[in-house]
Amino acid sequence: MEMLEFTKGKKGFFQSYAVEVDVKDASNATCLYAQWMMSFLIKYETNSSDYKNATLSLSSNVTHDGSICGNDTQAALLAVQFGEGHSWSVNFTKTNETYQADFITFTYNTNDTAVFPDAKRKGPITIVVKDTMHPVQLNNVFVCHNTDSIEAENVTQFFWNLTLQAFVQNGTIGEKESRCDADTPTSAPTVLPTDANITTASTTTLSPAPTTVPKPVENPDTGNYSLKSGNKTCLLATVGLQLNVSQDKPLLININPKTTSADGTCGNTAATLRLNDGNSRFIDFTFVVKNASANVRRFYLKEVNVTLLNHINGSVILSADNNNFSKWDASLGSSYMCRKEQTLEINEGLQIHTFNLRIQPFLVKENKFSTAQECSLDDDTILIPIVVGAALAGLIVIIVIAYIIGRRKSYAGYQTL
Template structure:
């Protein structure tokens, strides 16, 4: 049913107890049904995985080896089942990609990573021998139907307490032939290195492009994530605004657009474990936003480590996706929520930032499904300090005027003699 053709393309640094050199491979994976190929992927991947040891936590970098093979769970789909590509590697590890499609686009709808902590060569000193499975629906690989998805640039996907980094990816699902389509859907990161073609010559004067209307302040939405036993493990109340730079098909240039996330059209999902929590917000089939929170078990402090977005808006020449897994925002204490009523801008990269309003989040230590006492952001504290300072200044001014008046009145009385 399947075959694999691994080959070596480079060298990477793989650290377990220091920095040692290992081979970074590109692997070709195919899922077939009969004599037809339905999924083909040529890619390199590595996995940054944090796990618990007796002395705290440790992070390892695990490459997808050239010896990876396609698992029997791989499928072309059909009868209500999604197409699946499952790559097996090492001692009980697996990477799974499932696909979905509409009339115009197909995408990686779900990424699943399975890693076996009993593999002592990969996870030395792990205090567990469990097989851990994490997954996310915020992947960012979107292409037009009957085209090959291509992304040479490195891109990261946050999944539970791990980060999957892809590079040199050419991939197609729902294939109509036995080889990748020559027509390509190029990822946003690769487009930044190319120049858009000039517009065709015209004998008429083009109408000026409409100026986008500012969307105004977004509405606040309430979102939650529950663990496998139904207990709420992450809470969020926030109003969100996406600020994205992309190449506009109608204007034939890069534009910056600010779009509000609509709570009544947005669903939430995600996952939690002791040291990480993921919240995924999905608005229809066009926008997917993912948050990763990480807990430092030494300081008992958490923060927003990662943000990723996937957008497939009608005016985009290609689906937009970007992510950053080395952020340091929304810092709070274990057992307390984080609150910031003021507007904040969370910069992800040069093409994407997220504006937040009326925000309160708690990714760890939730009690009875409710927010606990909040750590307030510095912006709110500064905003409270300003009226206090102004009030104190006004009170001081009034006091000075009153004292001056009393002194003046006393002097005026002293100028008269009693008869």
């Protein structure tokens, strides 16, 4: 049985369907039940060697062929197929007391030109990742309304509004819930007024509470990020990041490096650094190599993609990209540095402020930054001629004024006796 629910239709938002799968055993009793929503963010290479982001979501033509109940010796399997050759599955194992998800297998088909236009690699691509689900007591239903995500091999999988139970006994879904960590409340719930807790208002006049001035947002902490190709470091980055979102009202968001993980791709002519701050915020920086002359090759920042999700229901709050940058330009084999604040204009509603930036996306040696080419903002030496020039100009003005005053006194003429 499938329950399809259209959740978003606005351009730039995920379009996702809720899927309900009820797997039956030979006696037509429920043995595996699941209801959830999911979407995928996939970075793929185009024929021009650039990288693009594609969003893939469940469509209305979902099937669940191949799902099996499982038993004490065989794993249960929940499998769905959707769209133009895409599929997703997860297997469950159990002990005498618990069950848990083991591995997720996801296959996306780049022949689906509606999702992957101009993809360089054609055909199905499969990734297998370890699920992070904790063991759940048998007969308990696992519930997780908040958004969870798993990243691997240029794919980020998002899950939310999840309800499932594997190895259902006697065909009856359990009544007791096991909640995910994200759903566990961290503070006491708000108590709403009722007849029992409403008290009579005092006649004493109270002074109005003082108006609190919001604290200015401090500069973000600097994070250190790196990518590896095999055992070799292929990209290094040091940067403090701050998002300036102004869709409804201005909002400054500092990216916390302590909760941020780095993923991405390294190549000879293109590289992408993907940052996930652990709070449903994803930032992709794409760098490319250009030939400045026959013997000089340089790299620069070409594209930035930002996705902000609602961590409760998984919907996209903001999805923006700019693929027409020409920033952070430096010679290939060196690093680019800019300690002062810089601003990247993604679109009218989003800016990224960078602090203490140093980046090297190509030809990293011995896990260290190469010699840095500094931005003009950091070059204090240009201030010296400016200051000297201003001082000389001021001195010339003083001399001219003094000369004019002296000449006026010289031609004052004879005074009448």
